[in-house]
Amino acid sequence: MSNYKNDAATSRSPGFSQVRRYWHALTKNTGVKRALFIGVAILLLALPRIITSNYWLRVIDIAGLYVMMALGYNLMFGYTGLFNLGFAAFFAIGAYCYAMLASPLHNMHLPFLIVLPLAVGLTSLISYLLGIPSISLVGDYLGLVTLSFAEIFRILVNNLKFTNASYGIINIDAIRLPFFTFKSVSDYYYLILLLCVVVYLIIKRLEDSRIGRAWMAIRNDEEAAKTSGLDTRRLKLLACAIGVAPVGMAGAIFAGMQTFVSPESFTSRETWLIIAMAIVGGLGNADGAVLGALLLTLLPEPLRGTPIESARTLIYGLLLIFFSLFRPQGLLPRRYWKGEIEEETSG
Amino acid sequence: MTTFVQQALNGLTIGMIYALIALGYSMVYGVLKMVNFAHGDLCVLGAMFSLTLLRATGITKGRLNIIEVPLTGTRLVLVLGMVFLGGMLCSTITSLIIERLVYRPLRRASILTVLVSALGVSIALSNAMMLVFGREMKSFPSLLKKQYFTVLGATYSNLQVFIAILTILLLIGLFYLVNKTTLGRCIRAVALDKDMAGLLGINVNRVIVAVFALGASLGAVAGISHAMYYGQTYYLTGYQLMILGWASAVIGGIGDMRGCVIAGLLIGLLEAVGGGYLPILTGGLFGADYRRIFVFLVLIVTLVIKPAGILGKPEVIVKA
Numbered sequence: 001m002s003n004y005k006n007d008a009a010t011s012r013s014p015g016f017s018q019v020r021r022y023w024h025a026l027t028k029n030t031g032v033k034r035a036l037f038i039g040v041a042i043l044l045l046a047l048p049r050i051i052t053s054n055y056w057l058r059v060i061d062i063a064g065l066y067v068m069m070a071l072g073y074n075l076m077f078g079y080t081g082l083f084n085l086g087f088a089a090f091f092a093i094g095a096y097c098y099a100m101l102a103s104p105l106h107n108m109h110l111p112f113l114i115v116l117p118l119a120v121g122l123t124s125l126i127s128y129l130l131g132i133p134s135i136s137l138v139g140d141y142l143g144l145v146t147l148s149f150a151e152i153f154r155i156l157v158n159n160l161k162f163t164n165a166s167y168g169i170i171n172i173d174a175i176r177l178p179f180f181t182f183k184s185v186s187d188y189y190y191l192i193l194l195l196c197v198v199v200y201l202i203i204k205r206l207e208d209s210r211i212g213r214a215w216m217a218i219r220n221d222e223e224a225a226k227t228s229g230l231d232t233r234r235l236k237l238l239a240c241a242i243g244v245a246p247v248g249m250a251g252a253i254f255a256g257m258q259t260f261v262s263p264e265s266f267t268s269r270e271t272w273l274i275i276a277m278a279i280v281g282g283l284g285n286a287d288g289a290v291l292g293a294l295l296l297t298l299l300p301e302p303l304r305g306t307p308i309e310s311a312r313t314l315i316y317g318l319l320l321i322f323f324s325l326f327r328p329q330g331l332l333p334r335r336y337w338k339g340e341i342e343e344e345t346s347g
Numbered sequence: 348m349t350t351f352v353q354q355a356l357n358g359l360t361i362g363m364i365y366a367l368i369a370l371g372y373s374m375v376y377g378v379l380k381m382v383n384f385a386h387g388d389l390c391v392l393g394a395m396f397s398l399t400l401l402r403a404t405g406i407t408k409g410r411l412n413i414i415e416v417p418l419t420g421t422r423l424v425l426v427l428g429m430v431f432l433g434g435m436l437c438s439t440i441t442s443l444i445i446e447r448l449v450y451r452p453l454r455r456a457s458i459l460t461v462l463v464s465a466l467g468v469s470i471a472l473s474n475a476m477m478l479v480f481g482r483e484m485k486s487f488p489s490l491l492k493k494q495y496f497t498v499l500g501a502t503y504s505n506l507q508v509f510i511a512i513l514t515i516l517l518l519i520g521l522f523y524l525v526n527k528t529t530l531g532r533c534i535r536a537v538a539l540d541k542d543m544a545g546l547l548g549i550n551v552n553r554v555i556v557a558v559f560a561l562g563a564s565l566g567a568v569a570g571i572s573h574a575m576y577y578g579q580t581y582y583l584t585g586y587q588l589m590i591l592g593w594a595s596a597v598i599g600g601i602g603d604m605r606g607c608v609i610a611g612l613l614i615g616l617l618e619a620v621g622g623g624y625l626p627i628l629t630g631g632l633f634g635a636d637y638r639r640i641f642v643f644l645v646l647i648v649t650l651v652i653k654p655a656g657i658l659g660k661p662e663v664i665v666k667a
Contacts, residue, residue: 083462317468320471
């Protein structure tokens with residue numbers, strides 16, 4: 001018997017669960033686990049040496065940014081069940097924060113180490129403030145508020161002189177640390193890899209923590225969670241603030257990497273894409289978010305330039321429908337601990 | 348004063364369109380307790396399809412879809428009939444397919460799964476429209492020969508009169524249907540309690556199908572009116588219509604039809620009057636581009652102060 005068990009829905013497909021059982025039996029062995037871990041780590045570190053094409057490295061960089069955002073979305077929607085439809089705005093907040101503080105537009109050139117915490121903090125703060133009036137609304141209403149917020153933000157950025165309106169901001173400083181300036185895509189690769197790992201570890205730790213379990217309790221049944229003594233309001237606000245932090249971070253790096261931002265880059269399409277990643281990968285599971293983000297950024301890439309490319313959004317939409325209908329738990333569903341699964345199956 | 352009357356008249360016209368869209372959201376929400384994200388796109392689909400009809404029958408010509416010979420008399424009535432009925436039919440059929448293939452299997456699923464599927468439908472539909480009808484903004488003929496009236500110093504076009512009369516007729520018809528007929532009684536029963544209605548012998552599936560058909564038809568009329576009013580249609584308009592229609596439904600109190608109409612008119616007014624006065628009041632610092640901000644601010648404020656909307660009942664919307 002493995003430590004983990006499949007949840008009720010996965011066990012419907014025997015082939016898949018068979019594979020999973022072998023996988024768990026294999027990875028239970030710590031030696032194998034360690035070897036796998038080291039293998040993956042070496043592969044990730046050596047990737048810029050293996051893939052020499054700048055184009056593909058760039059695609060991987062972007063995929064890394066999406067990994068961060070999908071992890072954030074997973075925290076808000078997957079763990080806590082907060083339906084946020086305004087993720088593009090939070091991405092934009094991070095990006096514009098860096099763009100305005102490190103570009104000729106306002107003649108400010110603050111270093112990255114100062115701007116990054118600012119961008120992340122500002123994104124979290126705005127999400128928290130938006131949450132204060134709206135957090136007690138259920139599902140779709142919260143979605144409407146966040147969607148409206150994203151629209152307000154888009155209109156403002158598109159029209160204010162302060163953000164250079166629809167022209168966008170050009171000549172943004174490249175990201176630089178005190179002794180090092182990021183120039184090539186492989187430099188950025190290591191930065192993004194590092195931050196992805198950090199975000200992943202934090203969110204993974206949160207998932208298994210008291211807070212993470214409280215979030216999931218809220219998602220499953222808010223009233224029961226409240227009755228058990230959880231301060232659901234505070235916990236949900238916390239999820240709002242933490243969930244968008246990696247998105248703001250991704251935005252800041254995006255701005256530094258592109259050296260150009262315009263409102264065009266932060267349309268609702270980004271939000272849909274992030275949602276699709278989190279859903280396809282599997283909600284409530286950090287590994288799922290990573291898998292979903294990688295799949296949905298890397299797989300469509302060979303299609304670029306072909307006629308299918310213009311149908312990308314169509315495919316994302318169909319994926320959302322398909323997964324809702326046939327596999328709502330996503331490719332990598334949350335694994336349940338033995339105690340949890342016994343309740344699930346008996347209930 | 349003239350500016351105010353002018354903006355108010357424009358606002359009321361556009362508000363009627365929003366009211367029609369909001370009704371579609373509200374009715375579907377009433378029976379299924381879900382937000383049909385795809386509704387905005389269904390509205391645009393109606394407009395797109397009727398434009399295709401106009402081109403296919405050779406009534407409009409060229410890239411700009413110009414009507415060379417002004418339509419008059421019976422011909423005008425026939426063309427208008429074709430445009431509206433064609434658009435309504437296309438939206439309704441699409442809506443029913445979506446209901447059957449996506450929403451019906453998910454009727455017992457968790458609300459978050461349903462929301463995600465609805466979002467998927469919306470994205471897929473708008474992208475499919477782009478692929479089928481083209482990604483450019485298309486000009487849409489107003490069909491009526493432009494005539495203007497002066498009311499209290501403000502100009503009012505015959506198109507605005509047409510949209511207003513059409514909407515009012517549809518609203519009267521809809522309120523009659525929902526309040527006075529057997530189907531309407533069934534719809535209200537299903538909205539109140541689906542399971543109980545089923546136990547009492549109402550065919551719940553048929554009622555839901557009727558609601559989707561009604562919503563999509565109203566939406567198509569709204570979409571076509573919107574396209575005629577602004578003289579253009581674009582596959583991404585559905586997204587804007589979705590937000591505004593949904594916002595109207597929520598502000599009015601989702602599930603409440605009178606509330607939807609009032610809120611739709613209110614949002615139209617707010618947008619037009621706000622957009623008209625903002626540049627004057629701020630000395631040109633904030634242009635009319637900011638007009639939508641009012642709508643969203645009002646929405647957020649409404650949700651905070653009275654989450655159930657102007658006329659809604661406060662039960663399901665706020666949890667814990």
